[in-house]
Amino acid sequence: MxxxxxxxxxxxxxxxxxxxxxxxxxxxxxxxxxxxxxxxxxxxxxxxxxxxxxxxxxxxxxxxxxKKAAWNFDGDARIKYAELGSDSKMLERVRIGVNHDLGKDVRFHATWNVMNDNEFGLTNRRADNLYRDTASYYYGDFDGADNNWLSKAYVEMDKSLLGSNTTTIGRFGQTFGATGFWSDEETNGGIDGIKLTFDDKRITVGFANFGATQDYPTYVAGGTGATYPGGSTAVPYYLSKGLEDAFFINAKMPVSKATTFHGMYLREVGSKTANALKVANTDSKAEEPRLSKHDLHGIGISTKINEKVTFLGDYLQNIAVDGDQDAIYLSLRYKGADIAKPGSFGLNFDYRKVDAPYYTAITANGKQVQGSYSILCGNLLSSDRTLVEDNRKGPVFGFQWAAGHDLLVEGKQSFSTKNTETGASEDDYTSISLSTRF
CATH class of the missing domain: 1.10.287 (Helix Hairpins)
Structure with a gap:
């Protein structure tokens, strides 16, 4: 120069x-x-x-x-200690992201996720989970304790298809409702498909495979010595792959400067290959006679009570199963921690209530098997700020504190946890974590 x-x-x-x-x-x-x-x-x-x-x-x-500046790398890391009843576990997660501008109105993003965050059954190895009773039949996502996977890889375009604000194609995350308890865009992603936003990004419409990263769980043979969902000991059971191909809509409508209403709709698309069942420990799958187990309708609200206090709430119902399934998540939040602002902090007091999975006995490949269908899509998608479990209800207290530059301490404590179906007391959950970003 x-x-x-x-x-x-x-x-x-x-x-x-x-x-x-x-x-x-x-x-x-x-x-x-x-x-x-x-x-x-x-x-x-x-x-x-x-x-x-x-x-x-x-x-x-x-x-x-x-050109060099156009390839931007970032990421975060979290170390968490979690405890449930008499079980405890250290959990780790590292996420590495890359952003690249492909043009004036086109962007590429990818996130590589390395995790040992298996407390809610992200591995079917029961010894590697706090939730050992549910690990083998709720989430068959991963086989090992340590996993790495491509959680996001998408191209986003401005002002493209059908007059949309943005069009996203690839593997992405999607937030539903006010709290993101069912799915939150910033958590892990893993949804393969396409989505479009309209009306200044207030409306999102898409079609995607929500089970793209999930595997088929292990089939469990019948017998009196086995443990079964729903308390059955007579018949073998399986878990379907869960929610796969589905149309979805998420919308938010501000009604004032302080208050916004939220709505969501998701309809699973039935096909001969969707929700295939594993009825033996082989690669052969059986086809499920009922092709769709998710028809979700949800409403929510977010409102600022004052400058420091915000209330969020979501109600979700699955009408695809007999008797329907309900899920409620309410959150009262005070202030909020910002990892970029040392000393900032936040508190939240939540209430969650999630119905038990729907169980049904069917015949597949000449065998009677019992299916389990959760209203949840899995804890891979749920917001890090929420705590949801099948067939559990009760309050949760949480805090967040920016302890230093790019350091965030978070904690959760559930108490008076009950079984939604029976009302019996269940183990409470405790966690504390330290996160940083780079």
């Missing part, structure tokens, strides 16, 4: 000298010799050529810097 400035100064000085010399040529003052004028012209030409070369180099360097 200094060399470039020096050349410009020399070029300007030579040009000025030539101009002065030529102006003297037509006056009574002594005219410069022609050879001096020719020498100046030659020097200017050489300087001009060198200057153009340096300009091209400078432009190339600027473009290289811009």
């Amino acid at each position: 200094k060399k470039h400035k020096s050349l410009r100064k020399r070029y300007l000085a030579a040009t000025l000298a030539l101009a002065i010399s030529l102006s003297f040529a037509g006056t009574s003052y002594a005219a410069p010799a022609q050879k001096d004028i020719d020498a100046l012209k030659k020097e200017i030409a050489e300087l001009n050529m060198i200057l153009k070369v340096e300009q091209r180099k400078s432009q190339a360097m600027e473009k290289a810097k811009e």
Whole structure:
């Protein structure tokens, strides 16, 4: 850059000298010799050529810097201690993200997720879960305790299809409702499909496979010595792959500066391959006679009570199963921690109530099996700020504190936890975590 400035100064000085010399040529003052004028012209030409070369180099360097800056990497890491009843476990998670502008209105994003965060059955190895009773039949997502997976990889375009604000194609996350207890965009993603936003991003419409990252769980043979969902010991059971292909709509409607109403709708699309069942410990699958177990309708509200207090609430119902399934999540939040602002903090007092999974006995591949269908999509999607479990209800207290630069301490404590179906007391959950970002 200094060399470039020096050349410009020399070029300007030579040009000025030539101009002065030529102006003297037509006056009574002594005219410069022609050879001096020719020498100046030659020097200017050489300087001009060198200057153009340096300009091209400078432009190339600027473009290289811009291209390098366009690939932005970021991430976060979390270490968490969790306890449930007499069980406890250390849990770790690292997320690495990359962002790249493909053009003025087109962006690419990907997140690589490395985790040992298996407390809610993200592995079917029961010994690796706090929730050992549910691990083997609720979430068959991963086989091991330590996992890494591509949780997000999508292209987002502005003002593209059907007059939408944005169009997103690939693997992404999606927030539903006010609390994100069912699914939150910032958690883990893992949804494969397409979504479009309209009306200044107040409305999101899409079609996606919500079970893209899930595996088929292990089939459990019948027998009196086995443990079964729903208390059965007579018949074998399976877990379907859960929610897969579905149309969905999420909307939010501000009614004042302080209050916004939320609504969601999700309808699973039945097919011969959707929700295939594993009825033996082999790769062979059976087809489920009832093709859809998710027809979700939800409403929510978020309102600022004052500058420091916010109330969030969601109600969700699944009408695809007999008797319907309900889920409620309410959250009263005070202030809020910002990891970029050391010393900031937040408190929340929540109430959750989730119905038990729906159980049904069917015949598949000539065998009677028992299916389990949760209203939840799995804890891979739920917001980190919420705590939801099948067939559990009760209050939850949480706090967040920015302990230092890029350091966040969070804690959760459930108490008076009950079985939604029977009302019996259940184990309370405790966790504390330390997160950082980079």
